[in-house]
Amino acid sequence: MSAPDRPLLLIAHGSRDPRHAATVAGVVEQVRALRPGLEVATAYLDHCAPRIPQVAGRLPAAVAVPLLLNRAFHAKHDIPAALRAAGADLPVADVLGPARPRVADAAPATGPLPVPSPLLLAALDRRLAGAGLAVGSPTVRARTGVVLAAAGSSDPAADAATRAVAAEWRRTRGWAGIEVAYASAGGPRVPAAAAELRAAGARRVAVAPYLLAPGLLPDRIADAAAEAEADVLAEVLGAAPEIARLVLRRYLGACREAVAAPALSASA
Template sequence: MRSPVLLVVAHGSRDPRHAATVHALVRRVGALRPGLRVETAFLDFNAPSVPQVLERLAASGEAGDVIALPLLLTRAFHAKSDIPGVLREASARLPELRIRQAEVLGPSPLLLAAVERRLREAGLRPRDRRSTGLVLAAAGSTDPEAIAAIADMARELRRTGWCSVRPAFASASLPRTEDSVRALRDEGCARVAVAPYVIAPGRLPDRIAEGAREADVLAGVLGPSPELARLLLHRYDSAPSVLTAPARTLRSAVPA
């Protein structure tokens, strides 16, 4: 029996580094599971779009089942509205495809491990934790669920032994990265590290880096880390069995 196609749905960016990083991550996923067909699509700015990929899959006749996986760390607007809407419209137009939407990436211990990897790569050693305050810097959202998820991640990191951990946001929410860096200094942390809780480079990660100027260490974005690639496959394997609702039920099916 043919495995469902994994369709990785990224946000997209005008910054070419974003798409390059997404494609590197998808290649790593494919290397972890040879034989699995993995496709990439973008919501905005980059090609191909989600409808373009789904139309190509339908026209080829080589795919029946598709699992669309949002390349998102939290459940915010794109995961709750944009992506479900696009998939429902595609299901109505392409009845030959059976499309399911997987869960977003967070929360997961694998994301904690990916953050820790980037901090180690930036030069922090395990014995540095007790004297180092950590800023977990996310892109930002107005969605309370997404904000709460970042706060929960910061608490989980704090339990691993850091001097203190504070969340920060590049947009939409407060505090900003520079504010959390200063707050950790005021708490008495001997040094401060900033961990961007974002997948790929772009405008908002650059804003995080700008806010980290007064920090001692700036880690890299999560990017094509082994942990992130494994997490994508875990979400693929755990995708719900329920098919995407047809377009006529859009109003009632979109989560509040």
């Protein structure tokens, strides 16, 4: 089976909130529209069906793509463990957000921050524009501070990756400022981040959830944005076209790696 013909197994976290599975289905629909003929299957880590063992075993030639923004515990441990338990030795693509080389997972986050894909930044732009912010105006951007509101993680590499998104988004768009806030774990919350932006001179404050699907944490971010009296609240990234394109980019990259690995082994 050639690399582009390998099935794509999209692995999502899962949630009791039905909006989560509906969003994943929307991403799958977008991926299929972008690449007609590609077999795309979905599996979940928790809460939703089908689970990884139910799907991975019948797709031995698939490439798994985590529908995750950060390479934290779910990507480093849960997904590999679930695939091993299913007896599936599948190539696993990188997460959608920026990530350091996987060989350094056990090392502290050091050196330059990883760079996010322009597709990820474009998806964030899209959601702010959909909420009514004139993101195409340099003047509006220069007066607007953005709270990039993530789920939060105890993994320092995940925190570094989120900060990398904030840094690159500000550098390339010229926002008045960007502060990272979290809906769980440690770190600042949305109201504190919004206050920092206003104190630094931002005329307006927009809250951009750095999350893929609706659920408990996005709802918590929305409540915090209301508490902070944010001027704009974007939707989650969801089934944005850029997210589907990023999924395909990760899939194709993992396909290339899978083809190259046997050749490297043979030449060793």
